Amino acid sequence: xxxxxxxxxxxxxxxxxxxxxxxxxxxxxxxxxxxxxxxxxxxxxxxxxxxxxxxxxxxxxxxxxxxxxxxxxxxxxxxxxxxxxxxxxxxxxxxxxxxxxxxxxxxxxxxxxxxxxxxxxxxxxxxxxxxxxxxxxxxxxxxxxxxxxxxxxxxxxxxxxxxxxxxxxxxxxxxxxxxxxxxxxxxxxxxxxxxxxxxxxxxxxxx
Numbered sequence: 687x688x689x690x691x692x693x694x695x696x697x698x699x700x701x702x703x704x705x706x707x708x709x710x711x712x713x714x715x716x717x718x719x720x721x722x723x724x725x726x727x728x729x730x731x732x733x734x735x736x737x738x739x740x741x742x743x744x745x746x747x748x749x750x751x752x753x754x755x756x757x758x759x760x761x762x763x764x765x766x767x768x769x770x771x772x773x774x775x776x777x778x779x780x781x782x783x784x785x786x787x788x789x790x791x792x793x794x795x796x797x798x799x800x801x802x803x804x805x806x807x808x809x810x811x812x813x814x815x816x817x818x819x820x821x822x823x824x825x826x827x828x829x830x831x832x833x834x835x836x837x838x839x840x841x842x843x844x845x846x847x848x849x850x851x852x853x854x855x856x857x858x859x860x861x862x863x864x865x866x867x868x869x870x871x872x873x874x875x876x877x878x879x880x881x882x883x884x885x886x887x888x889x890x891x892x893x
Contacts, residue, residue, distance in 0.1 A: 687782035688713055688750055695753070709780050710756030717751035717771070717784075724748055727785070729763040729773050738802065741792040744773075744785035751784055779803055 688694060690709040696716060718725070724747040731742050740762065752772035755761060763774040763783075774783045774795070781803045787795035800806045 687752075687784060688715065690780060690782055691752075692756070693754075709775070709777055709782055710759050711752045711772075711775060711777075711782070712754040713750045714753050715750050716748060718746055718749050721748050726790075728766055729785075730766050730769075732760075732762050732764075734760065735762040735774070738798055739794060740774075740798055741787075741790075741794045743790075743792070744783070744787060744795075745789050746773075746785045749784045752782075776803065 687709075688703075689706045691705060691711050691713040692707045692709060693712040694703055694705060695712060695714050724745070726743060727746045728743050731740060742763075751765070752761075752775055753770065755772060755775060758777055760776045761772045761774075762776055763772065765771040765773055773785060774781070776782075781795075781799050783795060787793070797808065801808050
C-alpha cells in the first residue's frame with residue numbers, strides 16, 4: 687500500500703520516501719503506533735465489501751492508514767467510528783489493505799483479489815494440511831523422485847501458529863514458542879551480538 691500510494695505522510699509530517707504511485711490515496715505510516723501497538727482489529731465494511739462476504743477482522747501490524755482518497759478510489763473498509771480512516775481501498779486493478787490478510791485463517795480478501803480484481807476464476811480450495819504434515823523447511827525431494835506436495839502445502843500449517851517478530855534474546859524466544867508461534871524470527875534494529883543470537887537459537891526448539 688505504501689509504495690503504491692501517490693502521497694505519503696507520517697504522524698509527524700511529510701516523509702520523502704520514494705514511491706511507485708498510481709493509487710490515488712494519501713497514506714499515513716505507523717498510524718496506530720509502533721510494533722508493540724500491533725493488534726487484531728475490527729473494521730466497518732462498505733456495502734460492496736459485505737456483499738462480497740469479506741472479513742471484518744484482521745491483523746494490523748505496525749499498520750498505515752489511508753487518510754484521503756481521490757477520484758475513482760472505492761473504500762471497502764474503514765476503522766470503527768471514523769469513516770475518514772480507510773483500511774482497504776480498490777482502484778481499478780489495484781487493491782490495497784492496511785492489514786495483513788495473509789496471516790489469518792480468513793482468506794476472503796485473498797479470494798476477492800484473485801476473483802474480483804485479478805479476474806481469475808475460483809478453484810476448489812485445497813484443505814489445510816494435517817498438523818503432522820512435513821514443515822516448509824523440509825528438504826525438497828531429489829530430481830526424479832515423487833513430488834512431495836506437502837512441502838508446498840505446509841505453508842498453510844506454518845501460518846497457523848504465526849510468527850512472533852522482534853525476538854532479541856533467549857527468554858523472549860522461549861516465551862514466543864510457548865505462546866504458540868511455530869517459528870521465531872530474531873530481529874533487531876541494531877546488529878545482533880553473537881551471544882544474543884546463540885541464546886535465541888538455544889531457547890527455541892529447532893524444526
